[in-house]
Amino acid sequence: MKINKPLLVFGLSLLLFLFWAQAFPVTDSVESNYALTAKEMVTSADWISPRIYGKFWYDKPVMIYWLLALAMKAFGYAELAVRLVPALAGAGGVALIYWFVAKVRNERTGLLAAVLLATSLQYLIIAKLIITDSLLFTLNAAALACFYLGYINHRGAARRWYLLSYPCLGLAVLTKGPVGVLLPGLVILIFLAWRKRWSALRKMRLGVGLLLFSAVALPWYGLMYARHGQAFLDTFFGIHNFLRATVSEHPRDNVIYYYPLLFVASTLPWTGVCFAGLGEGWRQCRKWDDLSSFLLIWAGVFVVFYSLMATKYPTYTFPILFPVIVLTACYLENRWEQKDFRFGWLMGGGLLLWYATLVFVGGRYLNGVLLAVYVILNVICLSAIMFGCGRFTGSKRFLPLAAGVIAGYLLFAALVVPPFGSDRSGKELARMLASYAHYQIGAFQFYSTAAVYYGGHRLTMLETGADIHHFRQHTFSWYAKYTMPVATVPEFLAGPGKLKMIIVKRSGWPRFKAETSGVASLEKVGQNAEYLFYRVRAI
Template sequence: MTTTTKKHLLIILVSGILLFFLGNSSIAITDPVESNYALTASEMFTSGDYMSPRIYGNYWYDKPVFFYWELIAAFKVFGVNEFAARFFPALAGVTGLVMVYGFARKIYDARTGLFSAMILGTSFEYWLIAKMVITDLSLFLFFNAVLVFFYLAYTSQNKKYYYLCYLFAGLAVLTKGPIGILLPGFIVTVFILWRRDFAEIKHMKWFGGMAIFLLVGGSWYYIMYQLHGQIFLDTFLGIHNMLRATVSEHPQFDVWYYYTAIFFLGFFPWCFSLPLVIRKYWKKRQWPVLDQTTVFLLLWAFLVNGFYQCMATKYTTYTLPALMPSAILAARLLYTQERLVKHLVAFSICFYLALTLWVAVPLCNSSYSGRSIAIALQDHVQDGDMVINYGDYKASVVFYGHKTVYNLKHANELEKVKPKAMSWSSKNVMPFISFEDLPGNKKLYIIVDKSKRNDFAKAFKANDWKLVETLPKAVIYYRPAQ
């Protein structure tokens, strides 16, 4: 390892630690997404069953198991807390910077590698997701590693790199599902077709590679099918894969420009590089001459965005893998602009540190998490008391409070919200109770979303309930046993 490489890696590691680890122990677990992952992993940890994800005491087939294993490992080492929950996403964030540095350095040079890593690390979406308790940074790592090792194998005599493609495809499938091999495979296929290099197919180590892929990526699925049968396949593949692709979970976001807007927001502040490219070649009135590596990077970026644009359900995080080739392409464009890159990186690091300490920490603690609700309940709720929720249900209250919280509905609403096959209601796995079935022989505590406070006053006799505590986003009442 050269002195230059050591210096670059030190810069990357220090920057990554500052960006992705600082403040993590003070950022509360937020709803609705982070809390589902954290609660599932904590229930698996407590039960000792590390194979079958579960939440609210029920088996939960929303995502494969690998990210839960990461959380459980962190809980074992650091305890069940915010720092532990955010440890592996942050670690994946740092590892992703090292990966893009190594790849860009290999296909171009060390300067491009350093610029690529710093551009990626200071891109808004990458920074944000590296601090979140979700699967996407782990998927970013494995998904992009498939394409990294494909291209290294394709452009060298060392075809053993292909074995690593299958290994990381298996890990990607174990993290997110079939997309972990289907989309990288699609990108590779389009690139081979563009090159018309069909002879390369016979060098791709199919027999040994597929054995690695099936062992790493398929074993858990086989075990889950043996344990839970058809319901596992129907729920995981049917609802959380096919349904997402064909029926929009959030129809308001299913618009043609969605991922274009996400690119400019997620690649901030480096998104200005794209208009620079367009302006440059518009003035020349000619298309750029593209070499093989540039084409591969462009296909990688555009096909990720194009694929997800065709899917009915759209999430801001889906196209995260496209940021890696985008960062390398931006690094090449800004190759001679060292001063600009340094200043923008320094500004971005300071900006994100301020955003962490002065925005993320207070905002997540006060507005997007039920931690304060759980703390308030701990001072009052005794064994045998019942806790119910009226309004926006927060899994984080269960994570922090370690108590069952029932979601309150009218009896005629229960059938609409309870889980059903091939429906988005299948995600409603929290325990429900109706107004009509509230027990009279138990002390009841109710968490009322402030937006539902007037509805609560109409639905209940106000004199029956006593105010316990008023919080920024909720009010807690109790009713004594009758």
């Protein structure tokens, strides 16, 4: 029986990304927003207008919510169900890079690219996270891969590949918005200008392609405008697109070296050979090599575009991993063919840094015997890799290196990720609040959307009188993205319901005490290492 190799790569990658996913709780604040919105899509039976806390929400297009909601309908609201969507998208990206490189180079290089991508630090992380980026990565990569295959083929085959790229772009716009088509479009235009091949535009059948793109991308946007009018346009395109580009949400990150430093970390443990691959790609580009030129332009457009934006996020340049890994795989394959193994120290150094990173992060979330066991297991893995590299020669030394990276990741996923997730999740808070189902609950100067997702108990965020105006202004600012119920302590006490409780972080106790002095009587009813629980009533 003939094995479908892309499907096999997909299946193995899916198992890798889903490993121990059931022990990784939904975290605050980004993941929980997506999870709760999808949950409310299921419970409201409204599959058009995303909502959160019972209010319409225009943060992201609908694609990610549809997929999460379908997973919830099929498998419930447990962690494994919601983490299935990014894992599927991540596995799709790995299968795609194998398939693409096998077509433009050969199957061995394709398999190498798949392993490099699936074991890169940022890819391993994002394939587990409930965010849009894994899906956008695969859709944008599929669109650009189809374009390139159309570019290098002729006549009928070229037209088919070109046409396949348009629905991929449409789905990308349904996933992330305008950047889903803007950046791939810039890559294509700059590449054609660089190669002086404007004639390719005629072969792309732009008219038919625009119809395909519009049929996929535009109906949902049209329905949203018909339902919500200017409010949708102002919030989605204004705040979540234009404002993000012009006003930094995190000013401390708005530095020129943000993405170069991120690249070093995101490509671990293959950082050294990735830089070597980029260097080799540049040399080939100067020789007018089509593939190298296309891949470098692809990576360059994304980096330059997001470097110019005011808001910087770790996931914005995530899509450049595809072209960078393809260049790296081609570089390694060329070196192996030439029996040149001088790059081995780059891989060895990257692997040592990989394990050092895993142990360092593990030390922040583990202690005692468990930490000792974790460190010992990592040392054993590293020793086994060194032994394996001593037993193999040439390109076969990559096998123990790759196996060692995967082993380190599996240990990290099983022992470190669960406490890491619990530290950033409101799941335990939701469990503690289950005994207070009939209470109105306020959270003083913090909010856990994950607690709402897990417990179903809607919280009210309590702010001081001096700060509440930020959340109530209707100006063009970042505060407009917060849609949870917000009130002052006196307003909360005067609101509906006789039974009221306020949760306070221990670090916020002094300010809470000052805010409630002379306003409310407090009775402590519970506590844990992080929170204090008070039954309150107005004086």
